[in-house]
Amino acid sequence: MPMVFHTVLFPLWNLEIWGGPRLDGVNLRRLDNYEEALQKVKKGQEAVTAIAEITLETSNLQKQHAVIEEATLRLRPYLLLFTLAQGVWIDWTARYKVRADGRVVFIDGHSAPPTRPHPSDLIWAPYQEEYVKQCAPLVSSSGFLEKTLFAIALSWRTQANEQVFVETEVLFRYTPLEALSWGFVKHTYSGDPVKMASFTKSPEDKVRHFLNEIGLPLKEFFPHADELFELRNHIVHRGMTYERSKRGPFAGEILALRGLLDCCFLTVLGYRGEYRDIRRRGEHRKFPEEIITDSVGNVRPPGGTAC
Numbered sequence: 001m002p003m004v005f006h007t008v009l010f011p012l013w014n015l016e017i018w019g020g021p022r023l024d025g026v027n028l029r030r031l032d033n034y035e036e037a038l039q040k041v042k043k044g045q046e047a048v049t050a051i052a053e054i055t056l057e058t059s060n061l062q063k064q065h066a067v068i069e070e071a072t073l074r075l076r077p078y079l080l081l082f083t084l085a086q087g088v089w090i091d092w093t094a095r096y097k098v099r100a101d102g103r104v105v106f107i108d109g110h111s112a113p114p115t116r117p118h119p120s121d122l123i124w125a126p127y128q129e130e131y132v133k134q135c136a137p138l139v140s141s142s143g144f145l146e147k148t149l150f151a152i153a154l155s156w157r158t159q160a161n162e163q164v165f166v167e168t169e170v171l172f173r174y175t176p177l178e179a180l181s182w183g184f185v186k187h188t189y190s191g192d193p194v195k196m197a198s199f200t201k202s203p204e205d206k207v208r209h210f211l212n213e214i215g216l217p218l219k220e221f222f223p224h225a226d227e228l229f230e231l232r233n234h235i236v237h238r239g240m241t242y243e244r245s246k247r248g249p250f251a252g253e254i255l256a257l258r259g260l261l262d263c264c265f266l267t268v269l270g271y272r273g274e275y276r277d278i279r280r281r282g283e284h285r286k287f288p289e290e291i292i293t294d295s296v297g298n299v300r301p302p303g304g305t306a307c
Contacts, residue, residue, distance in 0.1 A: 003057055008071040010052040010092040014041050015082060017050055018125040023132060025074050027053040041088075052078075052092065077139035080151060081132045084265055085123035089158055122262050124284065127274045135269045148268055149183035152176075157261060166250045167235050173257045174232050178203050180264055181210035188213075204229045214267045220291075221260040221279075228257065255279055263291050 012028075016038060021028055029051050031037060037047040054071040075092065082090040123131045138144055145151050153176035160172035185206045189195040199206050207229075211218050222228045231253055259279040266275060266287050275287045285291070 006056045006067045006071075008054050008056070008068060010054070010071075010075060011048045012050045012052055012079075013046060013048055013091050014086075014088045015050045015090045016041070016086060016125055018128060021129040021132070023078060023129075024136065025054060026078055027055075029053070074140075077136050078132055080139060080154060081135055081269075082128065083158060084154055085128050085131060086121055086125075087158065087161060121276055121282075122266075123273075123275055131271060131273060134273065135271055138270060147183060147187040149179045150265075150268065153179040153183075153265070157265075166254065169254060170231060170235055170250055170257065173254070173261055174228075177207055177257075177261055177264060180268060181206040184210045184213065211264075214264070216260065216263055216267065216291075218260070221256045222253075227253070228260075263287075 015028070017028055017030055017034070020030070031049060031051065034049055037049045040047040041049065052075055054074055056067060056070055056074075072092075079090045079092070139150070156172055156176040156179065160169050160176075163169040163172055181203070185196070185199050189199075199209070208218070218225045218228065231250070255278060259277065262275070262278065271287055273287060274284055276282045277285045277291070
């Protein structure tokens with residue numbers, strides 16, 4: 001059977017592109033009005049900023065829906081990684097197919113991201129191409145999303161940027177930490193019912209075990225290790241009125257939790273390279289070598305006992 005070429009175009013919402021990266025099997029390019037669209041995005045509006053072009057060379061995907069599904073599967077890992085890097089939903093809207101005669105045919109539609117939260121780049125735009133190329137093979141690998149609950153945790157993290165009340169922001173940032181922890185425990189000990197049973201009493205046990213296993217010391221982010229869990233429990237069990245007595249509610253704790261969660265995501269991805277440390281005013285640092293600071297301010301790599 002002769003080879004057939006299919007090209008599918010995905011208009012993308014909210015993506016900031018540095019240069020014109022060509023990723024494995026996906027070509028990204030800016031719209032002609034990219035700068036204008038990006039300014040709208042930075043002001044909190046939704047806008048289509050770029051096109052993702054995917055060309056499939058195949059002899060066994062003859063039906064249109066099969067072509068679209070294959071193209072979507074190829075694109076999704078990149079969208080998830082860009083969403084993590086840029087702190088906003090990067091998503092596709094209408095999907096188009098380019099026919100052999102060059103005509104562009106509308107296929108179907110997909111809703112735009114519902115809201116555009118305040119951006120908070122984890123990976124600065126000039127470094128995002130290298131970051132995506134480094135991490136995409138793992139995210140694309142069989143079972144990764146199911147084993148790690150990466151996409152679910154990412155959804156909660158991104159929605160946290162939309163929250164008005166600080167109490168809900170804490171919960172929306174703590175929940176992805178629980179999701180990543182549960183994914184790790186479930187995948188690691190699914191064949192050991194005795195070990196699994198030891199994690200059923202409290203989500204806190206899963207989080208502590210997860211952080212310990214991936215080498216992230218909780219005390220590096222929360223000097224009193226129980227503080228994170230006490231904060232979560234106060235909000236969940238005592239309502240939305242809990243505040244610290246001597247200062248405003250949660251400012252330092254939110255920064256610490258954001259930093260911890262960012263490091264969890266990058267560790268799960270196995271990323272090595274530049275990142276922005278929210279705990280240090282967005283300063284650019286090397287991951288994972290410079291995520292931990294000792295008592296005199298020197299950086300050291302993660303490792304050892306985490307909790």
